[in-house]
Amino acid sequence: MTEPVAVAVPRKGRPLEAALERLAAVGGSGATALADEVSNTLRYEKAVTKGRETPTAGVYERLADYSDPTDPAGVEYTLVRDDREAHPRRIVFDSAVVEVGETTVRLVGREEPFRALRTHEFALGFDSADLVLEEVVTLAPEGVESIADVNERIDPRDTDVRVATGLGDTVYHTLMATPAEIPAGRSLDRSFVADHEGPLCISPRYERLVEAVLGTAALADVSFTYPDPGREEEAAIADTGVGVYLTVTGNTAREHGLVVGDHLFPSETVLLENVVETSGPAERLRERIADGVDTAIDATVAQ
Numbered sequence: 411m412t413e414p415v416a417v418a419v420p421r422k423g424r425p426l427e428a429a430l431e432r433l434a435a436v437g438g439s440g441a442t443a444l445a446d447e448v449s450n451t452l453r454y455e456k457a458v459t460k461g462r463e464t465p466t467a468g469v470y471e472r473l474a475d476y477s478d479p480t481d482p483a484g485v486e487y488t489l490v491r492d493d494r495e496a497h498p499r500r501i502v503f504d505s506a507v508v509e510v511g512e513t514t515v516r517l518v519g520r521e522e523p524f525r526a527l528r529t530h531e532f533a534l535g536f537d538s539a540d541l542v543l544e545e546v547v548t549l550a551p552e553g554v555e556s557i558a559d560v561n562e563r564i565d566p567r568d569t570d571v572r573v574a575t576g577l578g579d580t581v582y583h584t585l586m587a588t589p590a591e592i593p594a595g596r597s598l599d600r601s602f603v604a605d606h607e608g609p610l611c612i613s614p615r616y617e618r619l620v621e622a623v624l625g626t627a628a629l630a631d632v633s634f635t636y637p638d639p640g641r642e643e644e645a646a647i648a649d650t651g652v653g654v655y656l657t658v659t660g661n662t663a664r665e666h667g668l669v670v671g672d673h674l675f676p677s678e679t680v681l682l683e684n685v686v687e688t689s690g691p692a693e694r695l696r697e698r699i700a701d702g703v704d705t706a707i708d709a710t711v712a713q
Contacts, residue, residue, distance in 0.1 A: 414514040415514070415515050415695050416532055416533075417515055417516070418520045418526045418527060418532040418534070418535030419519060421504070421521060422500075424579060424679065425536060425579075426452070426503060427449050428536070429517075430449060431577075432578075432699060432703065433508065436699060437511065438510075438511075440508055440509050444485065444508050447485060448485060452502065459500050473487055473488075483507035488502060488504040488519070490502050502519065505519060513691050513694060513695045522537070522541075524537040524538075527682050527683075528569050528571055532687070533683060533684050533687035533688045534574075534682065535682045536679055537680065538680070539560070539680045540616070540677050542682075543675075546565070547563045549626055553622065553628065554675065557573045557576065570685050570687075571684050573682060575680065575681050575700040576678040577705060579678060579679050580678045580705070581657070581658055582656065582657060582673035583675045583676075583677055585602070586647050586653055586655060586657075586668045586669065587647075588648060588652075588667060588668060598670075599671060599672040602671070603628045603629070604627065606632060609651070609652070610650070612655070613643055620634075623675045644662050647668060654674065681699055
């Protein structure tokens with residue numbers, strides 16, 4: 411039997427669901443059944459964690475019910491600590507084996523798949539494009555607009571990981587401003603930020619990402635401000651006048667009186683590869699996953 415190709419995936423959340431949906435799209439009925447089972451289980455467990463569902467069994471009983479340790483190819487779950495008070499443990503994905511075309515794939519849950527690829531534990535993995543921008547993209551005067559730009563900005567002396575493709579589950583980092591901040595006839599785009607002097611409201615976890623996306627030159631006269639704890643980001647941007655935040659439709663921003671400007675960069679789940687480790691079955695799997703994917707990301711695989 412051919413050794414399965416190990417692929418790192420997130421343990422929960424949108425990136426895991428996007429990865430499972432893509433594997434289902436290219437892998438047939440077995441991958442589809444796996445995606446449905448894992449997604450439904452983890453959505454229920456998320457609802458339990460957030461207090462929207464009341465379970466009839468304890469967490470260890472549910473964990474034993476979900477996992478079958480006697481089946482080497484079955485889905486396994488595990489427990490992680492939750493930082494919310496009174497919710498110390500949460501059930502998350504751990505591992506599963508699935509057939510994708512002619513390739514046997516072992517999906518392995520990791521808290522940080524991107525970092526697991528950086529340490530050469532895996533040839534392939536799925537994670538958020540945001541993490542690549544936040545951790546390894548070199549800052550420059552000009553900003554990045556596509557994953558092709560991102561791959562070009564990765565120093566090969568720093569990491570062998572590159573982005574192969576996006577998966578299409580796109581949420582955009584978007585420029586927003588109040589009408590009073592936008593001069594008549596001016597577009598709310600990257601050039602607006604370059605001419606802007608003063609505060610720009612962002613979520614603190616996205617500071618380096620915003621610097622990479624907009625470029626250091628455009629931010630020369632800008633000072634970052636951050637929402638107060640518990641305050642909605644769009645409300646804080648409305649107070650500040652100009653900001654950047656994630657949006658799909660922009661409806662919440664408009665409810666706060668904001669004009670929704672350019673989509674600066676797609677926050678999308680991406681297929682990552684460690685180019686040193688990718689060969690043979692892993693390379694064929696990468697090509698199968700990337701073929702025909704509907705993505706906002708213009709990706710160039712670095713070889």
